[in-house]
Every structure is written in C-alpha cells, then in structure tokens.
Amino acid sequence: MTARSERPPVDRRELPVFAAGSVPVPYVIHPMDELLDRDTLWPPHAHPTHELLWNLRGASSATVDARTWAITPTIGLWLPAGTLHTAHGPAGTWYRTAQFGVHAVPPLAPGPVAIEVTALLRLLLDRLTEPDLTADSRALTERMVIDVLTPAAHEVAVRLPQSALLAPVVAAVTSDPGDPRALAEWSAELGVSPRTLTRAFRAETGLSFGRWQATVRTQRAVLLLGAGETVEVVAEAVGYRSASAFGAAFRRETGLTPGAFRPGA
Numbered sequence: 001m002t003a004r005s006e007r008p009p010v011d012r013r014e015l016p017v018f019a020a021g022s023v024p025v026p027y028v029i030h031p032m033d034e035l036l037d038r039d040t041l042w043p044p045h046a047h048p049t050h051e052l053l054w055n056l057r058g059a060s061s062a063t064v065d066a067r068t069w070a071i072t073p074t075i076g077l078w079l080p081a082g083t084l085h086t087a088h089g090p091a092g093t094w095y096r097t098a099q100f101g102v103h104a105v106p107p108l109a110p111g112p113v114a115i116e117v118t119a120l121l122r123l124l125l126d127r128l129t130e131p132d133l134t135a136d137s138r139a140l141t142e143r144m145v146i147d148v149l150t151p152a153a154h155e156v157a158v159r160l161p162q163s164a165l166l167a168p169v170v171a172a173v174t175s176d177p178g179d180p181r182a183l184a185e186w187s188a189e190l191g192v193s194p195r196t197l198t199r200a201f202r203a204e205t206g207l208s209f210g211r212w213q214a215t216v217r218t219q220r221a222v223l224l225l226g227a228g229e230t231v232e233v234v235a236e237a238v239g240y241r242s243a244s245a246f247g248a249a250f251r252r253e254t255g256l257t258p259g260a261f262r263p264g265a
Contacts, residue, residue, distance in 0.1 A: 015045035020082030023048040050100035058093035059226025070156035114155030161204035178239030
C-alpha cells in the first residue's frame, strides 16, 4: 500500500513588532528575495523601516486591518515603517522585498499604497544586489529607485466588512468567489431589504455589493493566475461563464489582461 502524499505544513514565521525608526539601520535601501518551497505565513508584525513587497514569480498577499492586497510581479505594495501587517505566500512564490531606512527615505503615503513595478524599477533594484557596486553608483541607483516609485493606477485590494449582518455574505463569497447569489438573493436569505444590504456594503467598503464581489473575484483570480492556472480555469473558478466575459471584467478592475499576471508574462 502506497503512502498518501501530504501537502507540507504551512511555514509560520513569527517576526517582531517594531515602531517606525526604532532600530537604526546602516543602509538606504536593502533588497532581498526568497523562493518559497512551501506555503508561508507571516503573522502580525511591523518593521522599523519602510517596506516594498513584490514578486519575481507568483502572487502573494498582505493584509493591513480589514484590507488585503494581492502582490504580483507587476503590482507591489509599499508599507510605511511601523505598519502592522500579515502576509501570505503560496509555495512556489518567489518574493522580493526592499527595506528603506526612515532616516533617508520619507514615506510615499501615510498608509499602504500599491506600487507599479515597472521594468525600470526592477532593473534598478536588481542593480542594488550587485556585490561590486561602488558607493557612488549605489547612492545614484538608490536615488533613481526613490524617484521612479509610482503608485499603481489600479490596485488589487479587498476590504472585508466586519459587521454581523454581512458576515454570512463575506464568509460565502471569500470562500467561493464564484458564488452566484446576487443582492436580491442575499436579501431574501438574510431577511433584510436590498437597500439595507446596499447601505451596509457602502458604509463598510465604499462599494456596492456587486462592485465588492467583483473585487473579491479579481483578487482571487490574480492569485490563481500567479500560481499558473489557465485563464479558462480561473474564469470558471471565480464565477464567469466564459473566458471572454472574465477577461472583460478583469480588465475593468485592473486595467490589464489576465495573461499579464501569469508566470513568465
């Protein structure tokens, strides 16, 4: 009898919670990368430095309060120093980070912000890993990195409502973004009016139920695409009848085609 293969356990990595600037660092920008060989979770932690997250391969996520961002090779996330956050990377994700010293780099924004990871930004950050880079070249490259950091025109982020009223909807849609129930069906199931549900969603997310559902579907699609799933498989998984309908909805949300998020794109 052959032993059944089991998925490796999640690698849980505990990190400290630092206040912004609480630990002096000798660098302006310090990049690093890692190829994850198993699903990895970073419970709530905070860095004394600003942090830029993005991936060389695959898609991961980071959560601040009730909001979760998808992180990909084309859309990164800037976290100001001291921001409490959690992160998750599936096995096979090749993630990158860059820590920015608060003594030398002002925050881009008061809170987390999605960053467009352009080819130029990738090349500049790669250059900072060269061991024989002179001090003058490093300083010039660091200035260029800071200069080209640009908020993304589209972010893949979902804010999860916290109220008891919306909890059944949130649980159903986040566990299965392809759940076909529309506002009227949820209204009947929960025993409240469609207007009440709409007001609750707008109050907690700033979106209608339909738009919120679309963002959940888009974020799940990005994670699946980053893991190498085909557009057709992803379209079905997130509730679209055809790849073309999924592609049109995906472009409305992200400004990009689904193929742009697949490995090697």
